[in-house]
Amino acid sequence: MTEPQGVFLQADWRWLLMLNFAIEPSALASRVPPGTVLDDWNGQTYVSLVGFRFLNTRVLGLPVPFHQNFDELNLRFYVRRRYGNEIRRGVVFVKEIVPKPAIATVARIAYNENYVAMKMRHRIALVDGQLQSGGGVGYGWLPEHRWNRIESRVTGAPSFAGDGSEEQFITEHYWGYAAQNDGGTIEYQVEHPSWRVWQTGESEMQCDVTALYGPEFHKALQQKPTSAFVAEGGPIIVRKGVRML
DSSP: OOOOOOOOEEEEEEEEEEEEEEGGGGGGGGOTTTEEEEBBBBBBOEEEEEEEEEEEEEEOOOOOOOSSSEEEEEEEEEEEEEEEEEEEEEEEEEEESSSSSSHHHHHHHHHOOOOEEEEEEEOOETTTEEEEETTEEEEEEEEESOOEEEEEEEEEEEEOTTOOOOHHHHHHHOOEEEETTTSOOEEEEEEOOEEEEEEOOOOOEEHHHHHHHGGGGGHHOOOOOOOEEEEEEEEEEEEEEEEEO
């Protein structure tokens, strides 16, 4: 194990709506950062469309005025890397949408992540600050002139993901990998405790997939999600990136 890097960002990630889609590995092959390989769950490769609230954000220990609370929507897939005797399981972001240009700029500079700025909105049906069975969670973003959105309603009570479950696979990748323009890769650690997860009923998605993400994602994201759930979220730490290649 290497010593942890210094803290780049601290925040609370809350009410993570995760729509998960099966995808052919060939659709992701050109996006896999050097030094990593595609990860899978029970032989299936996934992409996830994830909307959530970014709250109480601090960069290098300092709150940034007017940039502490905002929405994010990202499309991500899953990779792993062997480091000595350790298997590091991580995520790669295809595109991340935030409502403030300054946030997108900082992320592009720090990690070469594909952040873009768009108008965003959310609708989360909380009762006394908590989700109840039947409560809705939804996120919207405005690429040009028509709002896109994802939305679902939770069912039952939340519970921690079981060992080896799909929910655990999706929510517990603790590394991020970003390919660099010169062919290298940045690796960064993401720390958070295990989250409670709600199952959901029927999910809705309105998204111009080809325009936003490219034609290679059209087939996968036009199908019904293989699963959808809402993670409660909580405090997170993103550590400074390290050049691994």
